Amino acid sequence: MKKKLIRELITALVLAIVVYAIFAIGFTTGIINSYWQGILMLVGINVTLAVSLNLATGYLGQLTLGHAGFMAVGAYVSALLSMYAHLPFVLTLIIGALAAGFIGLLIGVPILRLKGDYLCIITLAFNEIIRVIIVNLSITNGSKGLIGTPSDTTFLAVYLVAVITIFVVYSIVHSRHGRAIISVREDETAAELTGINIAYYKILAFVISALFAGLAGGLYSHYIAILVPKYFDYNKSVEILVMVVLGGMGNLPGSIIAAVALTIIPSLLISFSQYRMLIYAIVLIAAMLLKNSDAGIALRAKLPKLKKREEVEE
């Protein structure tokens, strides 16, 4: 078992280095121009966001709509530390992530006893409150936006953070803790009866999820020229949710692919961006109906390819 794990780890590490090498060659030879380099950075940020939300929504099974709020905390904390305290970039990222995690803990402790619809709406409420606070603070320059954050974010930084996020979430999910987290999603009562401290695991997953959202926020604030609070509204949270739902809840490679696709496609097709939200809406409805309704299940059974995959999963 342990040998298998080490082998997997080494394979993943080699893969990560090879993928990075390909990108690095692309950058130095100029095959990937600076426009695309910028888009690839956004891809990495979105991968981090989607993978971290998947921990809370996919694996823990708690629908939260406040991910953009945690991202905002990380973004503003790290940006302000860079601008006013002149701390090194990596340190601001870490402090930003910790701040987001801390806010996640503060919010999570009281609210995680709520379920389903209520949890969803209260996380949305906190998202909006965080945004309103940022708009009304003078240090964040309100809705006009923060200008002058050093553009320290490099592709390497984004790439490393994405890899670390994937690694951490993967390790958690495949550990004892991960099985506990999944058991909370499957049946809270049964999980509690087997002696799992469900409150602890809910908060653990929620805080880790918030922490990485904050990290992604820090990368974003050192990437974008003007940091505006409007970016972190309810729609951004839904956008991240769409990535998780499209990739499959509780499916890490799925989240990564969906985040890559949903970042690159709108940049490729300018006309697409007009229909972006419409398509997101259809994705959400179609994914749910195809996966869960009787008609959808019957339809998928007719498609041999999908059926085969399902058998493998089960």
Add this chain to the structure above:
Amino acid sequence: MDFINQVINGLSTGSMYALVAIGYTIVYGIGKMINFAHGEIIMASAYFAYVGMSFLHLPALVAVILSIILTALLGVLTEKVAYKPLRGKGSLEVLITAIGVSYLLQNVFYMIFTSSGRTFPQIMPKGAINIGGLSITYITIITLIVSFVATGILLFFINKTRLGKAMRAVSEDQGAAQLMGINVSTTISLAFAIGSGLGALAGVIYGAKFSIINPYIGQMLGIKAFIAAVLGGIGSIPGAMVGGLLMGVAESLTIAYISSDFSDAVVFGILILVLLIKPAGIFGSNVREKV
């Protein structure tokens, strides 16, 4: 005097929230789901009335009635297409679908009418009555009367008629109601129709009050009304009414005495306090979860 004026303004906005909140509450009571797309259905109703009056040149009353009927149909349609196939499949899935429906409606109306605001025809008399130092606009008075009459009729329907009895039975226990020969599916559709129809009234009132409508008006209105429903105790119709009125007054006083920037934050603050202190709301009964 200014304070009383603000309270009356708040009651007027609040009664509009109340009409929307009743829609949430009825659907929750009977379908056991929160219809996240309810706000967008109200946005649609405002556009229906707008098209009826500005393009088809119908008389205001006809356009409003038409809008109520169309909105009720839209509500039933969303239920049949998006929610019914997922009935009994888990609340997470229904919730995500509802978020999808809300964005779908928003963007379909954006495609048709673009994001630029449309001027809603003036259907209520402008001006105000002055009593002492108080000045109450006609819109305020009409809004209050319409919402109270509509709520009264609804309460009568729920408590005194056969269909109302069926609705109460389904909300009490779906399985038992089905065994008693009540058509659960029809009853749920009826709940969506009533909720959306009342919402259409709110949509028209919104148009008359703010005179400009755009595809995004439903989002905040929906969220605020939902909070009103939670505040009053979700599932309770008088609760939704009281919650809506309280919410309107709180918002109006915040705008008048603190800052309009914080009005949304205060509204969300109310939600957080209610959910943390008394999740069942003012009129809700504490139902212990059975294991």
